[in-house]
Amino acid sequence: MKKLSFSIIRFLLAFSVTMILFLSLIISGTTDFWFSLLIGILGGVLSSLVIKWCQLRLFLKKCGLNYKEYIYIQKNLKEAKIKIKRLQKTQFKVRSLGAFKQIFELNRLSKRIFTIVTKQPNKYYQCEQFFFHHLDSAVELSEKYTFLSTQPLKEDHVVESLTETKKTLQNLNQSLNDDLLKVLSEDIDTLNFELDVAKRNNNLNIPK
Incomplete structure (x- = not known):
């Protein structure tokens, strides 16, 4: 259950990053729709990986493992x-x-x-x-x-x-x-x- 909640939090944060990047690029008008969407998705994936790694580091620290x-x-x-x-x-x-x-x-x-x-x-x-x-x-x-x-x-x-x-x-x-x-x-x-x-x-x- 706890692992599931962490996954949901990670997804929501990654989705938020994707939308913020996408909308920021669209509003600024510096890139077209599809490139903005691609940058947003890549940013979301990267943030998800970073968050997952941070969660794992905290978990390992709590367990006393490397x-x-x-x-x-x-x-x-x-x-x-x-x-x-x-x-x-x-x-x-x-x-x-x-x-x-x-x-x-x-x-x-x-x-x-x-x-x-x-x-x-x-x-x-x-x-x-x-x-x-x-x-x-x-x-x-x-x-x-x-x-x-x-x-x-x-x-x-x-x-x-x-x-x-x-x-x-x-x-x-x-x-x-x-x-x-x-x-x-x-x-x-x-x-x-x-x-x-x-x-x-x-x-x-x-x-x-």
């Missing part, structure tokens, strides 16, 4: 988005209710971590394990499990592999849960601090 770090994080987020889509597809292919619940939970936790880091890229470094190991393992195991579970094979070693994979998926759920806690750790600490302050203030205000 541009190189931001590009690196965005690259990993883009790759993670593709992997999460693959994980979502496996959810509706499993036949076991237990496996469905496990993969559903993996999806829920993955999307939650992804959403938080997308909005607050500085939190990326608190959960690098998620992007480099845990998400990859979740996708690969879920895909292999759904593939094997749909095969008409009842051999003992196949059943054993499926059982072992379900256990590993359960462990992965815990790993992703830990990743989410790491991402939220600062927010939890801040909330606990504010609660302690509020409790102390309330105790001080209680009439004797």
Whole structure:
């Protein structure tokens, strides 16, 4: 929502620059209609790019990141988005209710971590394990499990592999849960601090 509002503000400012340049040139009579319009559009595009860059600089300053770090994080987020889509597809292919619940939970936790880091890229470094190991393992195991579970094979070693994979998926759920806690750790600490302050203030205000 905030990103959308920034886009609207940038568009309105760029449009205003375009119209001011266009009307100024038309009124002055120094150029014809089409050249004035072209100059106005170019001025609007340039102002939009400048405003966008300024917004990004302010955002990076707030997050405590430099541009190189931001590009690196965005690259990993883009790759993670593709992997999460693959994980979502496996959810509706499993036949076991237990496996469905496990993969559903993996999806829920993955999307939650992804959403938080997308909005607050500085939190990326608190959960690098998620992007480099845990998400990859979740996708690969879920895909292999759904593939094997749909095969008409009842051999003992196949059943054993499926059982072992379900256990590993359960462990992965815990790993992703830990990743989410790491991402939220600062927010939890801040909330606990504010609660302690509020409790102390309330105790001080209680009439004797």
